[in-house]
Amino acid sequence: MRREIILSSIILAAVIAxxxxxxxxxxxxxxxxxxxxxxxxxxxxxxxxxxxxxxGKAGITATMEFRVRPFLTCFVLIIIYxxxxxxxxxxxSSFLFFLAVTFILGAIRVDLRKTVYRVTxxxxxxxxxxxxxxxxxxxxxxxxxxx
Amino acid sequence: LSRYSYKVMSVPNLTxxxxxxxxxxxxxxxxxxxxxxxxxxxxxxxxxxxGRKFGxxxxxxVLGIVLGPIAEDNFLRGKLIAETDVGMWSYFFSGxxxxxIIALCVxxxxxxxxxxxxxxxxxxxxxxxILEEVKAFRTERGRSA
Numbered sequence: 001m002r003r004e005i006i007l008s009s010i011i012l013a014a015v016i017a018x019x020x021x022x023x024x025x026x027x028x029x030x031x032x033x034x035x036x037x038x039x040x041x042x043x044x045x046x047x048x049x050x051x052x053x054x055x056g057k058a059g060i061t062a063t064m065e066f067r068v069r070p071f072l073t074c075f076v077l078i079i080i081y082x083x084x085x086x087x088x089x090x091x092x093s094s095f096l097f098f099l100a101v102t103f104i105l106g107a108i109r110v111d112l113r114k115t116v117y118r119v120t121x122x123x124x125x126x127x128x129x130x131x132x133x134x135x136x137x138x139x140x141x142x143x144x145x146x147x
Numbered sequence: 148l149s150r151y152s153y154k155v156m157s158v159p160n161l162t163x164x165x166x167x168x169x170x171x172x173x174x175x176x177x178x179x180x181x182x183x184x185x186x187x188x189x190x191x192x193x194x195x196x197x198g199r200k201f202g203x204x205x206x207x208x209v210l211g212i213v214l215g216p217i218a219e220d221n222f223l224r225g226k227l228i229a230e231t232d233v234g235m236w237s238y239f240f241s242g243x244x245x246x247x248i249i250a251l252c253v254x255x256x257x258x259x260x261x262x263x264x265x266x267x268x269x270x271x272x273x274x275x276x277i278l279e280e281v282k283a284f285r286t287e288r289g290r291s292a
Contacts, residue, residue, distance in 0.1 A: 102162065
Protein backbone atom coordinates (compact mmCIF):
# COMPACT_ATOMS: atom_id res chain seq x y z
CA MET A 1 0.00 0.00 0.00
CA ARG A 2 1.26 3.44 -0.86
CA ARG A 3 2.53 5.82 1.81
CA GLU A 4 0.14 8.61 0.78
CA ILE A 5 -2.90 6.37 1.11
CA ILE A 6 -1.83 5.29 4.61
CA LEU A 7 -1.25 8.91 5.61
CA SER A 8 -4.61 10.17 4.32
CA SER A 9 -6.35 7.19 5.96
CA ILE A 10 -4.74 8.11 9.30
CA ILE A 11 -5.97 11.70 8.91
CA LEU A 12 -9.49 10.45 8.09
CA ALA A 13 -9.46 8.08 11.08
CA ALA A 14 -8.29 10.92 13.38
CA VAL A 15 -11.09 13.14 12.07
CA ILE A 16 -13.69 10.43 12.76
CA ALA A 17 -12.26 9.88 16.28
CA UNK A 18 -12.44 13.60 17.01
CA UNK A 19 -16.00 13.73 15.70
CA UNK A 20 -16.98 10.87 18.02
CA UNK A 21 -15.45 12.71 20.98
CA UNK A 22 -17.71 15.74 20.33
CA UNK A 23 -20.51 14.03 22.28
CA UNK A 24 -18.42 14.60 25.42
CA UNK A 25 -19.15 18.35 25.22
CA UNK A 26 -21.43 19.24 28.11
CA UNK A 27 -22.81 22.31 26.32
CA UNK A 28 -24.20 21.25 22.87
CA UNK A 29 -23.89 24.79 21.51
CA UNK A 30 -20.11 24.76 22.09
CA UNK A 31 -19.69 21.79 19.74
CA UNK A 32 -21.15 23.51 16.66
CA UNK A 33 -17.99 25.25 15.42
CA UNK A 34 -15.73 22.20 16.00
CA UNK A 35 -18.36 20.07 14.18
CA UNK A 36 -18.32 22.39 11.15
CA UNK A 37 -14.51 22.31 11.05
CA UNK A 38 -14.41 18.51 11.47
CA UNK A 39 -16.96 17.92 8.69
CA UNK A 40 -14.92 20.20 6.39
CA UNK A 41 -11.75 18.32 7.36
CA UNK A 42 -13.45 14.98 6.70
CA UNK A 43 -14.48 16.11 3.20
CA UNK A 44 -10.99 17.43 2.41
CA UNK A 45 -9.22 14.34 3.78
CA UNK A 46 -11.61 12.20 1.71
CA UNK A 47 -10.55 14.20 -1.37
CA UNK A 48 -6.91 13.68 -0.37
CA UNK A 49 -7.49 9.93 -0.09
CA UNK A 50 -9.21 9.81 -3.48
CA UNK A 51 -6.42 11.87 -5.01
CA UNK A 52 -3.81 9.50 -3.57
CA UNK A 53 -5.67 6.49 -5.00
CA UNK A 54 -6.20 8.06 -8.44
CA UNK A 55 -2.81 9.71 -8.86
CA GLY A 56 -0.77 6.96 -7.17
CA LYS A 57 2.94 7.73 -7.16
CA ALA A 58 2.44 11.16 -8.71
CA GLY A 59 0.53 12.32 -5.61
CA ILE A 60 2.27 13.65 -2.53
CA THR A 61 6.03 13.77 -2.89
CA ALA A 62 8.74 14.39 -0.32
CA THR A 63 10.07 17.94 -0.50
CA MET A 64 13.08 17.82 1.80
CA GLU A 65 15.86 15.61 3.01
CA PHE A 66 15.10 14.03 6.39
CA ARG A 67 17.95 12.94 8.63
CA VAL A 68 16.66 11.04 11.63
CA ARG A 69 19.60 11.30 14.04
CA PRO A 70 20.03 15.10 14.21
CA PHE A 71 16.23 15.46 14.25
CA LEU A 72 15.85 13.13 17.23
CA THR A 73 18.77 14.79 19.06
CA CYS A 74 17.20 18.22 18.55
CA PHE A 75 13.80 16.87 19.58
CA VAL A 76 15.10 15.40 22.85
CA LEU A 77 17.15 18.54 23.61
CA ILE A 78 14.13 20.80 23.11
CA ILE A 79 11.93 18.57 25.31
CA ILE A 80 14.54 18.75 28.10
CA TYR A 81 14.83 22.52 27.56
CA UNK A 82 11.05 23.05 27.80
CA UNK A 83 10.88 20.77 30.86
CA UNK A 84 13.48 22.84 32.74
CA UNK A 85 12.28 26.21 31.45
CA UNK A 86 9.76 26.82 34.23
CA UNK A 87 11.84 25.03 36.86
CA UNK A 88 15.22 26.73 36.65
CA UNK A 89 14.25 29.89 34.79
CA UNK A 90 14.40 31.14 31.20
CA UNK A 91 17.90 32.66 31.07
CA UNK A 92 19.81 29.81 32.76
CA SER A 93 18.00 27.04 30.88
CA SER A 94 18.38 28.89 27.55
CA PHE A 95 22.11 29.35 28.17
CA LEU A 96 22.49 25.63 28.91
CA PHE A 97 20.35 24.71 25.89
CA PHE A 98 22.45 26.90 23.59
CA LEU A 99 25.62 25.22 24.88
CA ALA A 100 24.10 21.74 24.62
CA VAL A 101 23.05 22.30 20.99
CA THR A 102 26.48 23.52 19.94
CA PHE A 103 28.35 20.79 21.83
CA ILE A 104 26.13 17.76 21.13
CA LEU A 105 25.26 18.53 17.51
CA GLY A 106 28.61 20.15 16.81
CA ALA A 107 32.03 18.83 15.85
CA ILE A 108 33.22 15.55 17.29
CA ARG A 109 36.60 16.93 18.34
CA VAL A 110 36.34 19.68 20.93
CA ASP A 111 39.38 21.84 21.61
CA LEU A 112 39.84 24.64 24.12
CA ARG A 113 39.48 27.42 21.53
CA LYS A 114 36.16 26.14 20.26
CA THR A 115 34.89 25.60 23.79
CA VAL A 116 35.76 29.18 24.79
CA TYR A 117 34.15 30.50 21.58
CA ARG A 118 30.93 28.55 22.17
CA VAL A 119 30.63 29.48 25.85
CA THR A 120 31.34 33.14 25.05
CA UNK A 121 28.85 33.28 22.16
CA UNK A 122 26.14 31.68 24.33
CA UNK A 123 26.83 34.12 27.17
CA UNK A 124 26.85 37.13 24.82
CA UNK A 125 23.58 36.01 23.16
CA UNK A 126 21.85 35.56 26.52
CA UNK A 127 23.27 38.89 27.73
CA UNK A 128 21.86 40.69 24.68
CA UNK A 129 18.48 39.00 25.20
CA UNK A 130 18.45 40.01 28.87
CA UNK A 131 19.39 43.63 28.16
CA UNK A 132 16.97 44.00 25.27
CA UNK A 133 13.89 42.23 26.60
CA UNK A 134 14.21 42.34 30.40
CA UNK A 135 15.86 45.72 30.96
CA UNK A 136 14.65 47.76 27.98
CA UNK A 137 11.30 46.26 26.96
CA UNK A 138 10.35 44.78 30.37
CA UNK A 139 8.95 41.58 28.87
CA UNK A 140 7.96 38.75 31.24
CA UNK A 141 9.94 35.52 30.92
CA UNK A 142 9.38 32.14 32.63
CA UNK A 143 10.82 32.50 36.15
CA UNK A 144 12.37 29.52 37.93
CA UNK A 145 14.38 28.90 41.07
CA UNK A 146 17.60 30.33 39.62
CA UNK A 147 16.92 33.32 37.33
CA LEU B 148 22.79 48.58 7.75
CA SER B 149 21.43 46.37 4.93
CA ARG B 150 24.98 46.28 3.49
CA TYR B 151 26.03 44.04 6.39
CA SER B 152 22.86 41.91 6.63
CA TYR B 153 24.39 39.23 4.37
CA LYS B 154 26.76 38.40 7.24
CA VAL B 155 23.87 36.52 8.89
CA MET B 156 24.52 33.83 6.28
CA SER B 157 27.98 33.20 7.72
CA VAL B 158 26.63 32.35 11.20
CA PRO B 159 27.15 28.60 11.85
CA ASN B 160 24.01 26.44 11.55
CA LEU B 161 24.32 25.18 15.13
CA THR B 162 24.33 28.72 16.53
CA UNK B 163 21.28 29.49 14.39
CA UNK B 164 19.44 26.39 15.67
CA UNK B 165 20.02 27.43 19.29
CA UNK B 166 19.22 31.10 18.74
CA UNK B 167 16.07 30.51 16.68
CA UNK B 168 14.71 27.95 19.19
CA UNK B 169 15.31 30.28 22.14
CA UNK B 170 13.73 33.24 20.32
CA UNK B 171 10.74 31.11 19.25
CA UNK B 172 10.16 29.94 22.84
CA UNK B 173 10.60 33.47 24.19
CA UNK B 174 8.30 35.02 21.57
CA UNK B 175 5.56 32.43 22.07
CA UNK B 176 5.66 32.73 25.85
CA UNK B 177 5.65 36.53 25.94
CA UNK B 178 2.43 36.91 23.88
CA UNK B 179 0.11 35.72 26.69
CA UNK B 180 2.62 34.71 29.40
CA UNK B 181 1.34 31.20 28.90
CA UNK B 182 3.45 28.07 28.96
CA UNK B 183 0.73 26.13 27.09
CA UNK B 184 1.45 28.24 24.01
CA UNK B 185 5.08 27.10 24.11
CA UNK B 186 3.96 23.45 24.15
CA UNK B 187 1.54 24.09 21.25
CA UNK B 188 4.31 25.82 19.30
CA UNK B 189 6.70 22.92 19.89
CA UNK B 190 4.10 20.24 19.03
CA UNK B 191 3.03 21.97 15.82
CA UNK B 192 6.65 22.71 14.87
CA UNK B 193 7.57 19.04 15.22
CA UNK B 194 4.42 17.88 13.39
CA UNK B 195 5.01 20.28 10.53
CA UNK B 196 8.68 19.32 10.26
CA UNK B 197 7.60 15.71 9.81
CA GLY B 198 4.67 16.83 7.60
CA ARG B 199 7.04 18.56 5.19
CA LYS B 200 8.67 15.19 4.55
CA PHE B 201 5.33 14.04 3.15
CA GLY B 202 4.81 17.20 1.09
CA UNK B 203 2.48 19.04 3.49
CA UNK B 204 2.95 22.80 3.65
CA UNK B 205 3.04 24.39 7.15
CA UNK B 206 1.40 27.61 5.85
CA UNK B 207 -2.26 26.42 6.15
CA UNK B 208 -1.67 25.37 9.78
CA VAL B 209 -0.23 28.79 10.63
CA LEU B 210 -3.20 30.43 8.89
CA GLY B 211 -5.56 28.15 10.82
CA ILE B 212 -4.03 29.13 14.16
CA VAL B 213 -4.14 32.84 13.32
CA LEU B 214 -7.57 32.93 11.65
CA GLY B 215 -9.25 30.14 13.70
CA PRO B 216 -10.34 32.26 16.70
CA ILE B 217 -11.51 35.09 14.40
CA ALA B 218 -13.55 32.63 12.30
CA GLU B 219 -15.03 31.01 15.43
CA ASP B 220 -16.09 34.36 16.97
CA ASN B 221 -17.73 35.53 13.76
CA PHE B 222 -19.38 32.18 13.06
CA LEU B 223 -20.93 32.09 16.54
CA ARG B 224 -22.10 35.70 16.14
CA GLY B 225 -23.62 34.80 12.76
CA LYS B 226 -25.26 31.72 14.25
CA LEU B 227 -26.89 33.80 17.02
CA ILE B 228 -28.23 36.30 14.48
CA ALA B 229 -29.40 33.46 12.18
CA GLU B 230 -31.31 31.71 14.95
CA THR B 231 -33.29 34.85 15.72
CA ASP B 232 -33.74 35.69 12.03
CA VAL B 233 -34.31 33.28 9.09
CA GLY B 234 -32.54 30.14 10.31
CA MET B 235 -28.98 28.84 9.86
CA TRP B 236 -29.28 27.39 6.36
CA SER B 237 -30.99 30.39 4.77
CA TYR B 238 -28.69 32.83 6.59
CA PHE B 239 -25.42 31.20 5.52
CA PHE B 240 -26.33 29.67 2.14
CA SER B 241 -28.51 32.29 0.48
CA GLY B 242 -27.80 35.77 -0.80
CA UNK B 243 -25.56 36.75 -3.72
CA UNK B 244 -22.37 37.40 -1.75
CA UNK B 245 -22.60 34.10 0.16
CA UNK B 246 -23.25 32.04 -2.96
CA UNK B 247 -20.38 33.72 -4.85
CA ILE B 248 -17.91 33.07 -2.00
CA ILE B 249 -19.03 29.43 -1.56
CA ALA B 250 -18.84 28.89 -5.33
CA LEU B 251 -15.33 30.36 -5.43
CA CYS B 252 -14.19 28.02 -2.61
CA VAL B 253 -15.65 24.95 -4.34
CA UNK B 254 -14.20 26.06 -7.70
CA UNK B 255 -10.71 26.53 -6.25
CA UNK B 256 -10.71 23.03 -4.73
CA UNK B 257 -12.19 21.46 -7.88
CA UNK B 258 -9.73 23.29 -10.15
CA UNK B 259 -6.70 22.15 -8.12
CA UNK B 260 -7.89 18.51 -8.34
CA UNK B 261 -8.65 18.87 -12.06
CA UNK B 262 -5.20 20.40 -12.69
CA UNK B 263 -3.44 17.55 -10.91
CA UNK B 264 -5.43 14.84 -12.68
CA UNK B 265 -4.72 16.52 -16.03
CA UNK B 266 -0.99 16.83 -15.32
CA UNK B 267 -0.94 13.18 -14.28
CA UNK B 268 -2.69 12.10 -17.49
CA UNK B 269 -0.26 14.16 -19.58
CA UNK B 270 2.72 12.59 -17.81
CA UNK B 271 1.28 9.09 -18.42
CA UNK B 272 0.73 9.83 -22.12
CA UNK B 273 4.26 11.17 -22.44
CA UNK B 274 5.82 8.14 -20.71
CA UNK B 275 3.66 5.85 -22.93
CA UNK B 276 4.94 7.59 -26.06
CA ILE B 277 8.56 7.24 -24.94
CA LEU B 278 7.99 3.52 -24.26
CA GLU B 279 6.48 3.06 -27.74
CA GLU B 280 9.46 4.84 -29.33
CA VAL B 281 11.90 2.64 -27.42
CA LYS B 282 9.99 -0.49 -28.50
CA ALA B 283 9.94 0.67 -32.13
CA PHE B 284 13.68 1.43 -32.02
CA ARG B 285 14.43 -2.05 -30.60
CA THR B 286 12.34 -3.89 -33.20
CA GLU B 287 13.95 -1.87 -36.01
CA ARG B 288 17.41 -2.68 -34.69
CA GLY B 289 16.45 -6.36 -34.39
CA ARG B 290 15.33 -6.42 -38.05
CA SER B 291 18.49 -4.72 -39.34
CA ALA B 292 20.69 -7.12 -37.33
